[in-house]
Amino acid sequence: xxxxxxxxxxxxxxxxxxxxxxxxxxxxxxxxxxxxxxxxxxxxxxxxxxxxxxxxxxxxxxxxxxxxxxxxxxxxxxxxxxxxxxxxxxxxxxxxxxxxxxxxxxxxxxxxxxxxxxxxxxxxxxxxxxxxxxxxxxxxxxxxxxxxxxxxxxxxxxxxxxxxxxxxxxxxxxxxx
Numbered sequence: 001x002x003x004x005x006x007x008x009x010x011x012x013x014x015x016x017x018x019x020x021x022x023x024x025x026x027x028x029x030x031x032x033x034x035x036x037x038x039x040x041x042x043x044x045x046x047x048x049x050x051x052x053x054x055x056x057x058x059x060x061x062x063x064x065x066x067x068x069x070x071x072x073x074x075x076x077x078x079x080x081x082x083x084x085x086x087x088x089x090x091x092x093x094x095x096x097x098x099x100x101x102x103x104x105x106x107x108x109x110x111x112x113x114x115x116x117x118x119x120x121x122x123x124x125x126x127x128x129x130x131x132x133x134x135x136x137x138x139x140x141x142x143x144x145x146x147x148x149x150x151x152x153x154x155x156x157x158x159x160x161x162x163x164x165x166x167x168x169x170x171x172x173x174x175x176x177x
Contacts, residue, residue: 011111015104022100029093036085040078047074091160098153109142 051071058064116138123131 014107018100018104022097025093025096025100029089032089033086036082036089040082044078087160105145112138 051067054067055064058067116135120131120135
């Protein structure tokens with residue numbers, strides 16, 4: 001196996017660029033979450049003052065009950081919407097991270113496979129069975145990684161599907177009341 005310093009440096013530069021991209025995406029996601037939280041809290045504060053003023057103008061108990069019921073229903077609907085926005089942000093960032101990691105794993109798999117092939121070409125005579133076992137172990141480890149990736153994707157899809165179902169049910173429940 002030959003040592004190629006240019007390839008080593010190039011690989012590390014690519015990894016650094018990938019890390020920079022992921023970090024930028026993470027900060028962008030945090031900025032969006034902060035913007036969402038600021039807008040939500042500003043709206044909630046305004047609505048709370050408006051509600052307090054409305055409560056002060058209530059003339060009887062029936063009007064107060066109707067006002068509170070309306071306020072709570074609106075609050076529940078906004079909570080569902082807020083949670084949907086947060087989930088969409090997190091899911092989007094997660095998808096970008098997954099895409100980047102899968103790209104890096106594919107690239108790493110290719111680099112490792114090339115390095116192993118290069119190394120195996122220079123293996124001493126009589127080591128064929130050891131070389132075959134080594135190759136088999138590498139293939140098995142790559143299969144385990146791919147299986148883990150697929151399982152993680154399916155789990156994320158199930159969580160997303162369950163979240164969508166729950167928020168949809170919550171939205172329908174608040175509209176019925």
